[in-house]
Amino acid sequence: xxxxxxxxxxxxxxxxxxxxxxxxxxxxxxxxxxxxxxxxxxxxxxxxxxxxxxxxxxxxxxxxxxxxxxxxxxxxxxxxxxxxxxxxxxxxxxxxxxxxxxxxxxxxxxxxxxxxxxxxxxxxxxxxxxxxxxxxxxxxxxxxxxxxxxxxxxxxxxxxxxxxxxxxxxxxxxxxxxxxxxxxxxxxxxxxxxxxxxxxxxxxxxxxxxxxxxxxxxxxxxxxxxxxxxxxxxxxxxxxxxxxxxxxxxxxxxxxxxxxxxxxxxxxxxxxxxxxxxxxxxxxxxxxxxxxxxxxxxxxxxxxxxxxxxxxxxxxxxxxxxxxxxxxxxxxxxxxxxxxxxxxxxxxxxxxxxxxxxxxxxxxxxxxxxxxxxxxxxxxxxxxxxxxxxxxxxxxxxxxxxxxxxxxxxxxxxxxx
Numbered sequence: 001x002x003x004x005x006x007x008x009x010x011x012x013x014x015x016x017x018x019x020x021x022x023x024x025x026x027x028x029x030x031x032x033x034x035x036x037x038x039x040x041x042x043x044x045x046x047x048x049x050x051x052x053x054x055x056x057x058x059x060x061x062x063x064x065x066x067x068x069x070x071x072x073x074x075x076x077x078x079x080x081x082x083x084x085x086x087x088x089x090x091x092x093x094x095x096x097x098x099x100x101x102x103x104x105x106x107x108x109x110x111x112x113x114x115x116x117x118x119x120x121x122x123x124x125x126x127x128x129x130x131x132x133x134x135x136x137x138x139x140x141x142x143x144x145x146x147x148x149x150x151x152x153x154x155x156x157x158x159x160x161x162x163x164x165x166x167x168x169x170x171x172x173x174x175x176x177x178x179x180x181x182x183x184x185x186x187x188x189x190x191x192x193x194x195x196x197x198x199x200x201x202x203x204x205x206x207x208x209x210x211x212x213x214x215x216x217x218x219x220x221x222x223x224x225x226x227x228x229x230x231x232x233x234x235x236x237x238x239x240x241x242x243x244x245x246x247x248x249x250x251x252x253x254x255x256x257x258x259x260x261x262x263x264x265x266x267x268x269x270x271x272x273x274x275x276x277x278x279x280x281x282x283x284x285x286x287x288x289x290x291x292x293x294x295x296x297x298x299x300x301x302x303x304x305x306x307x308x309x310x311x312x313x314x315x316x317x318x319x320x321x322x323x324x325x326x327x328x329x330x331x332x333x334x335x336x337x338x339x340x341x342x343x344x345x346x347x348x349x350x351x352x353x354x355x356x357x358x359x360x361x362x363x364x365x366x367x368x369x370x371x372x373x374x375x376x377x378x379x380x381x382x383x384x385x386x387x388x389x390x391x392x393x394x395x396x397x398x399x400x401x402x403x404x405x406x407x408x409x410x411x412x413x414x415x416x417x
């Protein structure tokens with residue numbers, strides 16, 4: 001190219017674990033000095049777009065295909081990477097996502113799966129919002145009947161404790177005031193390296209990392225959490241009491257069928273302990289609606305559980321039959337009409353409950369400015385997780401004493417004054 005830099009852009013679809021991989025890949029490109037990076041993939045100057053895909057469910061794969069075709073119509077060359085590419089490799093299913101680029105896209109996908117374990121510098125993209133993600137493990141050892149992630153991403157591979165601490169210190173040194181620890185199953189962190197889970201031992205050491213920062217942990221698989229471990233968290237100064245607990249259901253029968261190793265009583269014990277031990281807390285979960293074998297009694301049990309109002313945020317998902325998932329072969333499937341009706345009923349209940357909670361968000365102690373418009377200040381309350389939980393929108397007309405010229409995205413601001 002006669003010394004001319006290649007003009008590239010990068011799109012990351014869906015999950016935050018993918019985002020860390022994308023940041024590592026972008027960091028590698030930028031430090032090479034051979035590329036010119038554009039944040040807008042549709043910029044006329046962009047020649048090549050790297051597309052990090054999601055393959056967890058068919059809608060994610062379809063989105064990747066549609067986006068690739070849209071970019072190509074604009075004259076861009078597209079290199080797909082990530083989970084959707086692996087999915088099509090495993091199923092040997094032809095797809096326009098990987099047509100004519102098979103060897104190249106697989107090479108980049110394999111590189112993504114290992115980059116976060118290396119010393120590759122990351123291109124940090126969330127510092128202006130005050131946070132960054134810290135991926136502590138890749139892959140998963142669980143065998144949840146509805147999930148294909150272990151087949152796509154492989155067995156769990158944890159980053160050694162010393163490397164996690166080095167990365168944490170680097171992020172803090174570069175200005176991250178909040179670290180968000182992520183993995184497919186954070187609770188099992190370190191099992192592959194140390195023979196047993198080491199998450200809470202890791203958190204003890206993160207507490208000692210110098211700097212003015214806090215951290216939260218996403219995807220705490222419930223079956224391994226003990227009251228002793230949770231009690232330890234009450235003594236951690238930098239830990240944000242945010243509990244991301246993907247329960248999936250409350251019916252013990254369905255949980256066993258899903259391959260989840262806890263039951264209804266275990267869920268209630270865990271939640272009651274959190275509420276009694278952490279006066280200030282935020283609990284998030286997700287539920288699958290219409291899993292094979294779900295009866296009307298199971299559905300009503302889930303409704304009653306949700307109405308007990310343990311949760312500050314709830315994500316609902318309609319069961320989706322994935323050919324690579326164990327549950328694909330399960331009998332007693334819930335018909336589509338019933339499944340969707342149950343989903344709509346639950347969504348209405350959840351929306352009404354969360355709407356009441358949102359009305360009081362502005363009464364939180366403080367938050368971080370997420371955006372500033374001509375008329376509105378958008379704030380993420382302290383306990384709320386970026387890109388997941390609700391924000392507060394305050395019209396400037398309600399803030400007559402606030403000097404707009406002093407505000408900037410990412411800064412802390414009181415919500416109670």
